[in-house]
Amino acid sequence: SQTSVKDKKVKHGSYSHIVHCCRKKCLLFNDVLLIVAVLHTGFSRRARSFEMILIGRFLEGIGAGRTPHYSMLM
Secondary structure (H helix, E strand, O other), X not given: OOOOOOXXXXXXXXXXXXXXXXXHHHHHHHHHHHHHHXXXXXXHHHHOOHHHHHHHHHHHHHHHHHHHHHHOOO
C-alpha cells in the first residue's frame, strides 16, 4: 500500500522536511519575480522603452517555467 509523505515520521535533514519548509518561500519568490515582470511590461509604454518589454517577457518566461516545479513539491 502507498503511504503519503505526511503519514511518515519525518527526520530532520530529510528531503521531505526540506520540501515542507521551502515550498512557501519558493512560491513567494516566484510571485515577486512575476510582479516585477508585470511592472516592467506595464511601465514600458510610459517610459517609452522597448527593452523593458523584453526584460518583462524574459522574467515572465522564467516565472512560468518555474511554477510547475514548485507545485510538484506539494
